[in-house]
Amino acid sequence: MSTVVPNQIVRSEEALFARTAHLFAAASEVSCAADDLNTWATSKPRPRPQLHGDKRIRKMFRPGVLLDPRSAAHLHELDQVGVDVRISPDEINETIILDRRIVILAGELVGATREFRVFDSSDVARSVSTLYDAAWRVASPLRTYDRSFAELRALAPRLLEVLASGSKDETAARELNLGVRTYRRRVAELMTALGASSRFQAGVRARELGLV
Amino acid sequence: MSTVVPNQIVRSEEALFARTAHLFAAASEVSCAADDLNTWATSKPRPRPQLHGDKRIRKMFRPGVLLDPRSAAHLHELDQVGVDVRISPDEINETIILDRRIVILAGELVGATREFRVFDSSDVARSVSTLYDAAWRVASPLRTYDRSFAELRALAPRLLEVLASGSKDETAARELNLGVRTYRRRVAELMTALGASSRFQAGVRARELGLV
DNA sequence: CGCGCAACGGCAACTTCCTGCCACACTGAC
DNA sequence: GTCAGTGTGGCAGGAAGTTGCCGTTGCGCG
Structure with a gap:
């Protein structure tokens, strides 16, 4: 695959969505972390019909999202359709990794909109993935966690x-x-x-x- | 003046702005109250050059806005150009009154956007004005209030x-x-x-x- | 200088909040 | 029925937060 998205800063969620939506569709492995569901990656009410067997999606959130009935329901829906959802006890910056190659990191909040850094580099992806995986390991699967919640x-x-x-x-x-x-x-x-x-x-x- | 804006519900700040901007420009008396500066009526960085002698603008806010250096500066700017700014000790719903005739009241928050009710009725305006004036009387002028702030x-x-x-x-x-x-x-x-x-x-x- | 004034910060008494301990009630399994 | 497991709520002791009081300090003014 050629460098579809060069290393760059994207100035808003909308812009990020516009520029990377096709990458999400094509990716066979998506890993993301977020504090809440008010982000483009998660808020779109688009619970894909069913995942292909070869597409793996991992999502990691803070326990707080489970306090909101609607958010919690949304997560369970995701879980239902095969997305791997976990709850992390640690604070984690918004992060998205696609196919161990593209990395999107949330940056500064400028005014009311957030900036994002997009990297297309397997080196960066490898490093970030290491960290992500570490956090993933200590996070609990949604169902286990939510039982007592x-x-x-x-x-x-x-x-x-x-x-x-x-x-x-x-x-x-x-x-x-x-x-x-x-x-x-x-x-x-x-x-x-x-x-x-x-x-x-x-x-x-x-x-x-x-x-x- | 004919009924430019019928009694209706406006679904977002943008829509409100689009439909009533001309009324603001034409009005000779504008009274408004708000909790913060994150509203269209106040956020537009448009400190009019200077007010005509016959145009009176009153704005009332909660003390909290003075805690934000930028908001406070903005209020002082307004004060500078002749807007009558006061700080209210009481909780007040977002309210705008134009020429004792048009009333705009903030309503429910639907999703992420707020609804507004717009009334074109001097009866409604009279009632709301009474309440507004009462609140206005107990509020303190910006400069007095801000001295110790x-x-x-x-x-x-x-x-x-x-x-x-x-x-x-x-x-x-x-x-x-x-x-x-x-x-x-x-x-x-x-x-x-x-x-x-x-x-x-x-x-x-x-x-x-x-x-x- | 001395005086008044306002802010600071220690102290103390009080309220509010936090948490371990334990008795009690309820539920499900056996 | 007994039993274990779980949630509840009172109580107590301690931690955190709130407030009045007051001596001290620093600053401006006459």
């Missing part, structure tokens, strides 16, 4: 609502018909899912993921 | 950064070369500015305003 997700919307309303634990617990102890357990689980170590951080993350 | 704004970016990073007050204070007491004072001021009563809520608000 369904209940929290069911509660999450209301939980986030009371949290975002600024109520104290005492009143919030009453609101949700929970004991204070249990309420705080839920909050702790939520924070773990969001990878947050303070409530302020949790608030930021929740908002980032569009959960509030 | 400049220092906090200077610190805000770093403050928000350590908060969003999830550090404890102890380490955060050290990071910023502040005593813990002073650090917490700043956090308290920040939360007041954001209208938040819990750190989670503050995190959400900060993210909403694009401060982190």
